[in-house]
Each structure stands twice: as structure tokens, then as C-alpha cells.
Amino acid sequence: MAEEVFAGVDVGASRTKVALLNKDKEVLGCAVRKSGTDFARTSELALGEALEMAGVRKEDITFSVATGYGRKNVIYADDTRTEIGCHAKGAFHFFPMAITVIDIGGQDNKIIKLDERGRRLSFKMNRKCAAGTGAFLEEMAMRLDIPLEEMEGLARQAVETVELGSFCTVFSATEVLEKIRQGKKVPDIVKGLFLSVIKRVLEMDSLTERVVMTGGVVEYNPYLVVMMRERTGLEIMVPERPQLTGAIGAALYGMEEVAEAAAA
Amino acid sequence: MLAKKESPRKEIAATKTLKKIMANHFYDLDEAARTGSKKIAWCTSVGPAELLRGMGFLVYFPENHGAMLGATRMATELIPHANAIGYSPDICSYLTSDIGSYLAKKTPLTKAYNIKSVPRPDVLVFNTNQCRDVQDWFSWYGREFGVPVIGVHTHRDIGQIRDYQIKDIAKQIEDLVPPLEEVSGQKFDMDRFREAVELSRQCSVLWRTCLETAAAIPSPWTFFDHTIHMGPAVVARGTKEAVDYYELLLEELNQRIESGIAAVEGEKYRLYWEGMPIWGKLRPLSELFISLKTCIVASTYCNSWIFDQLDPEEPFESMARAYTELFIVRDEAYKEQYIKNCHEFFKFHGIIFHDAKTCPNNSNNRYGMPERLSKKMGIPTLTINGDLNDLRCYSEEQAKTNVEAFIEQLEEN
Incomplete structure (x- = not known):
């Protein structure tokens, strides 16, 4: 059989x-x-x-x-x-333990809390806006005229982080152009964009002690996990193929x- | 020929009578507006309708028109007309769609009743218990028609109700009498007023009893039915027709309970809806919940037209009490206790909060209430982003996924 x-x-x-x-x-x-x-x-x-x-x-x-x-x-x-x-x-x-799952997808983000038996306690999805999702990074890569797959490497080269203030993807793009005019370095801007993704996620819900990150954005940009660890001080786990x-x-x-x- | 897709919703037979009442309401107003046979007062949905009826006015409710604009999905196209004259897309979309409708000279009354336009007011009477927007809304029409705008300014965030609050609101309602006498050209008649208060009380008691039939398992009707059948409680309270209607409806609902007829076939889950309806999506949402064997059994919104504190012996004071004890003007602690009481009565498994983009007063999710209630009551909550009328603020696919995931969560736990 x-x-x-x-x-x-x-x-x-x-x-x-x-x-x-x-x-x-x-x-x-x-x-x-x-x-x-x-x-x-x-x-x-x-x-x-x-x-x-x-x-x-x-x-x-x-x-x-x-x-x-x-x-x-x-x-x-x-x-x-x-x-x-x-x-x-x-x-x-x-x-298999009590975890908070953060999934960063192409167009939406999810935060799901599970108990030690894997039962869903709560979940939240991003609101109507795609800020902080893969679509945000795609749009920014296009504006910066860099291939999407190079963002991870650029973020890792950053010396400092250029923080962006806007919620809105379109306004963020304007802000990025302004930073370029100010002479900021592309890797520093890319790290700022990664930070922006993390901030959008952290606004959605509180996190528990153990966090699992999933989704394509994390698979291609594992530096986001490093940054999330630094930002939250939490143990962040990632499956082999998120x-x-x-x-x-x-x-x-x-x-x-x-x-x-x-x-x- | 394409076969007509059959809706899984179970029609309520009384709907026929409901339609007649609503039609007559608009025909009477239209006739009065065209012939000048009666004075017309515009009133906010939880405004002093009893006083207006007691003083012989025909009463028109722009919020009801707003809901019609939403339900017919005309609103999204009309809102930009109001935006263009300076009314922000972030404020009440009843206001913006209604003013937009006036500017564009388009009303759902035309298709439904062959009525050309909303009835011209002789006076506009508000109560800010719903929000400040109602006053801004009426003020716009006051300027447009050159008629008086008068109203009641509510207290807000009320915990324990104090005498001074009741006295204040009662006095504010009483103070409406002289300007209304001036508009109507008639002397105030206390007996007629008491009669309207008594009829409104009877309507309220019956409406509450109808809503409470949803405590039956399975429930004979759903929140989506409530939003339709609340029509007379809003536009005809203070009349005999409304009282007769709810007697008829109640009989049918009790009959359903006796016969074990469920509004949602195979009802498995029961939910509470907190916040405004998404008027333009009532049908797809209702069918989505039916497909998930889930009945929304109760809501804060439809409970908002229960005024059984009304008492013809103390008409001003009891109106003040009814309009001050209202959920929407109370503090967070009261609201939480209210929903907890509903939970005990209706026995629901979870709560859906509708975060209506343009209606902060009816979006109770914004200050941590879902999280607090979930913890206190031990049931899950879900927040859906949307709006009462502006469908640009609503993502159907996202809402659907959220609802489906919420029911999955109930199933698995």
C-alpha cells in the first residue's frame, strides 16, 4: 500500500x-x-x-x-x-509550548496566541492597511531601486538606523526620498525600513515569553528576527522553512x- | 435563465406589516411636506420624539435615512459630496452620506417609495447623547432651510446617575416647549404628551420582550433581523402602530420558540455584536454566520431603543431618565457590567466588536474593553474593522477570514 x-x-x-x-x-x-x-x-x-x-x-x-x-x-x-x-x-x-506566533505575510500580518496545548487564545490581524507587511518592503525596494532579495544584505551592513515616522506606505516612500536627499546611506535606510516593519507588528498586540516568527518575509529577511530579538529581549524561534x-x-x-x- | 440563488435566511412573516408601517411613515411625511398639512420635526434617533409627537409634529429621523443610504449601498458614492464641502471622511458617515445625498439630490426613498426627496423640516431637534456630530449635522440643514435648530446636551461618561443630571436633562427637554409651540402654532397639551410617552413606553417594553426571545436556544431570530425590525421602535415610537406591530412580531417569535424554529439552522455558536451594524453588508454577513452555524443573538445597538423607564405620570423626568440611562453615555465600568449581564441572560460564546471608522462613540473596542472583558468573562472577542456606511473602510475578505478564524477558535477550544 x-x-x-x-x-x-x-x-x-x-x-x-x-x-x-x-x-x-x-x-x-x-x-x-x-x-x-x-x-x-x-x-x-x-x-x-x-x-x-x-x-x-x-x-x-x-x-x-x-x-x-x-x-x-x-x-x-x-x-x-x-x-x-x-x-x-x-x-x-x-x-509545542505556549507561544505567540507572529506571521509576516505578503499583505497581512497576524499575531496568534496559543496555550501550552496549542489552543488558540486570541488572534489579531493587521487592519486594512498593508503597512508593515511584505508589500511594504516590496514597495520600498522599488522606490530605492534595489532588488528585493538584496534588502537583507543591505540591512546587515547598516552602521546606524534611519528611523521612519509614518504609518503610511506612500508617505514612508516620500520620507525615504527625503532621507536620500539628506545624504543618508541606503543600508541605514533599509535597516530603518526593517525597524518600521517590527514597530508595526509590535503595535498590534502584546507578546508572551516565547515567540515564533513565520511567513515569507522572515524566510528571506532573517535579519528581521535578529532585530526583533534585540528590540523585545525575547526568545524568538523560527521554523526551518518559516x-x-x-x-x-x-x-x-x-x-x-x-x-x-x-x-x- | 439563471436560477435565483435561494437565501438561507428565514423570513419573518411580520415583515409585510413592517414594510407597510415604514412606507406609511414616509408617505405621511411626504404629503405633509408637499401640502403643509402638518408641521415636520427632524429628530435624532434617540432624541425627544415623544415630546414632538405629543405636540402634533410628524417626526422624521435622518439617522434612519442614513441607515437606508448604507443598506442600499448608496452611501459610499454620496459621502464624497459632503467631503468636498469640508466635512471630513473621518466624521460620522451617516452625516456625510446624508448631506451628500441632499447635495446630489439622490435618496433611497425614490426607489423604495417613489418619493422625490426627504421631507423639508420646520424645526430640527437633536439630543447629543449619540454624539456631537448630530448637532453639526442638524446645524447644516438649519442653515440650508433657515429653520430653528434646538436640542438637548447630554451628560457623558456617567457612572452612577445623579439627581442633578436627571433634573438638568428634564429641564432641557421642558425648555424645548416654547420654541416648539412657536413653530407649531399650537399650545402644549400635557395630556397629549402623556399619551405619546405611554405609547412609547409600551413600544419599548414590547421591543425589549421581542429582543429577549433571542435568549431561547436555538434563537428564533438574529441581530440581522433585529436591525430591520427595530424600524418602528426608532421611527414610530409614541404611536399605536408601533405597539400593535411589536405585539404581532412577538407572537410570531414566541410561536417560533414553541415550534423549535431556529433562525440559524443547527445553531452551534451564539455571539454578541458590539457596535454599529455594517449596513451595506447585512446580507453577506448574515449568510456568512448562517454558514458557520452561528447566531448573533444580541447587540448593544438594537438594545439602544429600550426606554422602559418612560412614565406618563412624570413625562419630562422619565424621558430624562430614559435618555440618561442609555448605554452610549455611560462610563466604561457600566458598559462592561451591561455586557456581562447580557452574557448571563443570552448565553453567548464570544463577542464581536465592530470598530466603525467614523463612529467613535459606538466603537467600544478602542480603550481596551475587548481585552478586559475577555479576561473577566472568560470568552474570546474579535474586533472587525469597518464602518456603518463608508464601505471604503471595510475589507470584506479580511473580515470574512477573521470571522471564520474566530469560529474555528470556538470549535477547537
């Missing part, structure tokens, strides 16, 4: 992530693609990549759960869950559903 495989598909506003897990909760395959506008097709392509990596056929998938902004567009999903639930589930899988946390959580939900159905 073929091994049981559980698929988690996280269709975010920016990226689509797929994780395939076996029943021992090991990641067999994964994929990350730009979500684009055709979520159904992107989720198919991402699944195809992950299947190839795992060496598994689509028909061998036991159960699929979709999550994220485009969760209702995943045609092959057996069920859907919110990204809040999936990030919580995924983060607790890696760090961007896949939601997809892994979704797959874990699928596994639970199958187990519950079998027990019923």
Missing part, C-alpha cells in the same frame, strides 16, 4: 506554498510560486512541483487542505481552513480530519 500523503496548500496574496507530509509529519515535498491572478492554476502548478519533488502521484494524496487568501480557489482541496488556524497549527507543530508554516499547518489539519473520520 502506498504511503499516506497529506497536502497543505497556502494560497497567499503574494505567494502560493504547498507542503506534502507523510503520516510521520515529515515534509516529502514542497513548492513556492508567485500567486499571480489565477489562483486555481497556480495552486495546480505548485502542487505539481511538490509532487515531483516528493516522487508522489496526485492520486496518492490522502487529503488536501487549502488555506490563505485564495483558499476557496483550490479546486482539488478536500477542505479549507483559515490561515490563522494553519499558521497556529504549523507553528505549534515545531514549537514560509511553509501555513501550508504545513494545513496538511496537519488534513491529517487530523482523516484520523477523526477513521475514529468515528
Whole structure:
């Protein structure tokens, strides 16, 4: 009999992530693609990549759960869950203790508090504005005319931090141009932008003793974690692939559903 | 032909009568405005309507028109007209959509009742218990129509109610009599006033009883029904029609309870709604909660038209008491206790706070109340960002995800 495989598909506003897990909760395959506008097709392509990596056929998938902004567009999903639930589930899988999960995504941020059994106590999402999310960094990279992937390296080179005052992404861009005119160094500005992300997150909710950071922004900019540690003095933990946390959580939900159905 | 998608909502049969009452309310006003047969007073939703009725005025409520602008989703397009003449997008969107509607000469009354415009007022009467915006709102129309603007200035942040507060408000209401006599050209008649107060009291008692039927498990109706059926309690309190209507509605609700009819099929979770409705999204939100087997059983908002303190023996004092004991003018401690009492009565599993961008007085999440209540009551809370009328302040996808995640949280715990 073929091994049981559980698929988690996280269709975010920016990226689509797929994780395939076996029943021992090991990641067999994964994929990350730009979500684009055709979520159904992107989720198919991402699944195809992950299947190839795992060496598994689509028909061998036991159960699929979709999550994220485009969760209702995943045609092959057996069920859907919110990204809040999936990030919580995924983060607790890696760090089974009372934690605060901070997920910094492409267009929204979440803070989720879990007790020692992984039960959700509360959650908050950023308000309507995308300040402090991945979209903010993307916009700023464009304004500074630097590739997004170079921001991490630049922030690490900073000698000082150029603090930005505005909540608003558009006004922040104006502020950045003003700093450039004042002769401030790009790495210092980039570090200021990172600090801005951290400040937006810390305004959302209080944190508990142990914090787990997830999401694509942290995966590509791990320096944010270093800065968050410095800023809060807290222990900040990060899963090996923070961007896949939601997809892994979704797959874990699928596994639970199958187990519950079998027990019923 | 496309098949019409069937709504999972269960229609209340009394709605037919409700529609007639609302239609007659507007037809009477329209006729009076066109013929001058009766004087028209505009009144804030929790203003001294009983006095106005007792003095023979037909009463029109701009906040009700505001809600119609929201529910018909006309508001978002009309608000910018008011913004352009200096009324900020950050202030009350009832005000901005209503003034915008006047400026653009567009009203939902046209489509609903074939009425061209809102009825021209002879006098504008406010009570600032809702907010300061109502006074600014009425002042704009006062200048536009050249008619008097008079009103009651409320006390705020009230803990224990003191005699001096009641005396003050009673005196302020009494002081409205001479200018109203001047506008109406009629002498104040105490017996007629007492009659209006008594009818308003009866309406209030019945409205409260109707709302309290939602304590039944499963609940026979939801907050989304309440927002529609509160119409007569707002626009027709002080009339016999409103009293008769709530007797009819109550009978139907009791019948539902007896027959075990649930407003939300398979009701699993019960919630409390704190804050304004999101008028333009009542239907999708109502259907979202139905799909999640969740019934919103009670709300501060719909409870705000319960004035059973009214007493025809002491009409001025009892009106003052009714309008001073109101949730919206009370301090945080009172508000928290009020919601705790509702929790004991309605037995809900969580609270949704609606943070309405343009309505700070009805957004009680802004000073830490959700966190405090969650801790004290041991139930989770969720805050949704939105607005009563300005849909530019509302992200449907985000709100939906938040609500779904909240129900998931209830399911898992």
C-alpha cells in the first residue's frame, strides 16, 4: 500500500506554498510560486512541483487542505481552513509550548496566541492597511531601486538606523526620498525600513515569553528576527522553512480530519 | 435563465406589516411636506420624539435615512459630496452620506417609495447623547432651510446617575416647549404628551420582550433581523402602530420558540455584536454566520431603543431618565457590567466588536474593553474593522477570514 500523503496548500496574496507530509509529519515535498491572478492554476502548478519533488502521484494524496487568501480557489482541496488556524497549527507543530506566533505575510500580518496545548487564545490581524507587511518592503525596494532579495544584505551592513515616522506606505516612500536627499546611506535606510516593519507588528498586540516568527518575509529577511530579538529581549524561534508554516499547518489539519473520520 | 440563488435566511412573516408601517411613515411625511398639512420635526434617533409627537409634529429621523443610504449601498458614492464641502471622511458617515445625498439630490426613498426627496423640516431637534456630530449635522440643514435648530446636551461618561443630571436633562427637554409651540402654532397639551410617552413606553417594553426571545436556544431570530425590525421602535415610537406591530412580531417569535424554529439552522455558536451594524453588508454577513452555524443573538445597538423607564405620570423626568440611562453615555465600568449581564441572560460564546471608522462613540473596542472583558468573562472577542456606511473602510475578505478564524477558535477550544 502506498504511503499516506497529506497536502497543505497556502494560497497567499503574494505567494502560493504547498507542503506534502507523510503520516510521520515529515515534509516529502514542497513548492513556492508567485500567486499571480489565477489562483486555481497556480495552486495546480505548485502542487505539481511538490509532487515531483516528493516522487508522489496526485492520486496518492490522502487529503488536501487549502488555506490563505485564495483558499476557496483550490479546486482539488478536500477542505479549507483559515490561515490563522494553519499558521497556529504549523507553528505549534515545531514549537509545542505556549507561544505567540507572529506571521509576516505578503499583505497581512497576524499575531496568534496559543496555550501550552496549542489552543488558540486570541488572534489579531493587521487592519486594512498593508503597512508593515511584505508589500511594504516590496514597495520600498522599488522606490530605492534595489532588488528585493538584496534588502537583507543591505540591512546587515547598516552602521546606524534611519528611523521612519509614518504609518503610511506612500508617505514612508516620500520620507525615504527625503532621507536620500539628506545624504543618508541606503543600508541605514533599509535597516530603518526593517525597524518600521517590527514597530508595526509590535503595535498590534502584546507578546508572551516565547515567540515564533513565520511567513515569507522572515524566510528571506532573517535579519528581521535578529532585530526583533534585540528590540523585545525575547526568545524568538523560527521554523526551518518559516514560509511553509501555513501550508504545513494545513496538511496537519488534513491529517487530523482523516484520523477523526477513521475514529468515528 | 439563471436560477435565483435561494437565501438561507428565514423570513419573518411580520415583515409585510413592517414594510407597510415604514412606507406609511414616509408617505405621511411626504404629503405633509408637499401640502403643509402638518408641521415636520427632524429628530435624532434617540432624541425627544415623544415630546414632538405629543405636540402634533410628524417626526422624521435622518439617522434612519442614513441607515437606508448604507443598506442600499448608496452611501459610499454620496459621502464624497459632503467631503468636498469640508466635512471630513473621518466624521460620522451617516452625516456625510446624508448631506451628500441632499447635495446630489439622490435618496433611497425614490426607489423604495417613489418619493422625490426627504421631507423639508420646520424645526430640527437633536439630543447629543449619540454624539456631537448630530448637532453639526442638524446645524447644516438649519442653515440650508433657515429653520430653528434646538436640542438637548447630554451628560457623558456617567457612572452612577445623579439627581442633578436627571433634573438638568428634564429641564432641557421642558425648555424645548416654547420654541416648539412657536413653530407649531399650537399650545402644549400635557395630556397629549402623556399619551405619546405611554405609547412609547409600551413600544419599548414590547421591543425589549421581542429582543429577549433571542435568549431561547436555538434563537428564533438574529441581530440581522433585529436591525430591520427595530424600524418602528426608532421611527414610530409614541404611536399605536408601533405597539400593535411589536405585539404581532412577538407572537410570531414566541410561536417560533414553541415550534423549535431556529433562525440559524443547527445553531452551534451564539455571539454578541458590539457596535454599529455594517449596513451595506447585512446580507453577506448574515449568510456568512448562517454558514458557520452561528447566531448573533444580541447587540448593544438594537438594545439602544429600550426606554422602559418612560412614565406618563412624570413625562419630562422619565424621558430624562430614559435618555440618561442609555448605554452610549455611560462610563466604561457600566458598559462592561451591561455586557456581562447580557452574557448571563443570552448565553453567548464570544463577542464581536465592530470598530466603525467614523463612529467613535459606538466603537467600544478602542480603550481596551475587548481585552478586559475577555479576561473577566472568560470568552474570546474579535474586533472587525469597518464602518456603518463608508464601505471604503471595510475589507470584506479580511473580515470574512477573521470571522471564520474566530469560529474555528470556538470549535477547537
